[in-house]
Amino acid sequence: MSDVDIERIAALLRERNGIDEKIAAIIQRPMAAGHLGEWIVAQVFGIELETSAVAAAVDGRFTSGPLRGQTVNVKWYLKREGLLDITVRTKPDYYLVLTGPAPPAASSRGSTRPWCIESVYLFDASQLLAELRTRGVRIGTASSVRAAQWTAAEIYPGANNPLLTVNPEQAELLRLFALR
Template sequence: MRDADVKQIAALLRERNGVDEKIAATIQRPMTAGHLGEWIAAQVFGIGLETSAVAAAVDGQFTSGPLRGRTVNVKWYLKREGLLDVTERTVLDYYLVLTGPASPAASSRGGTRPWCIESVYLFDSKQLLAELRARGVKIGAASSVRAAQWAAAEIYPSANSPVLSVTPEQADLLRLFALR
């Protein structure tokens, strides 16, 4: 073990903790991809979040537009690896998934997971559940979603889903989280 490396990591973590503290003060929840993703989605897409961060299956409801009153579970995956945490709870209407760059599900050794948003997807939860069951896919954490399903559900930067259109203002906000 090299003392210099340990000291550098400790210093970097102190810096990161300071940044995380500032983010937590704004979002009013601990800084995690889940909490921050929910907060970003709420700001960009007009979602009223549940008061409890541990509400089962539902993170909130759309407050305006064509999906007003519909329930949503927000996910933020720092890479899009074709996997989605899926629930069988019938109270959920949609998954709104923010992702970083597409990447095969492979070893993370030597890689990074940058905090960015490159794409956004909207899945109808009941339709997705039916399609996964028809394929015999395990329902739960890291359910395998086909590339064609991701493509059909994309609402940003491409507008492939007829269910929800991203406005120019929303696109401008999402571009703020681009990797480059």
């Protein structure tokens, strides 16, 4: 790598840090996929976030609709790779998962993880945990969730999970985060 490449990377990181600082000022938490994902779903789905960003397993509660009062753990994965971080000791009622695109089967070398939302999924935590245990899946970080489970949990853009319906206004807000 040449000095020009290092200088360019340093300049790009300064630009990124400036953007991250502006985002952090809006969401009132450090810029990270977890914090930003929580803020986005709070705005779109009417979720009241926990006051502490380090609350175990629960990021907030639904404030209206059929899930009112139910707890939720929010995840934002920049690519949908079929994995989900699941807590066991303290579990939420639901996992609300934002994902970017599914990665190609080829090597990730030279690819990116764009900050975008292509799909949203709602998993019933107890049901998912029971299904994974039945299959003998290791529960915790990067638990393997079958494609059929992802499909059944999809609430956007498909409406496969009847537990939470995405209305047209919510869909329009989510489309703002699509790859263009």
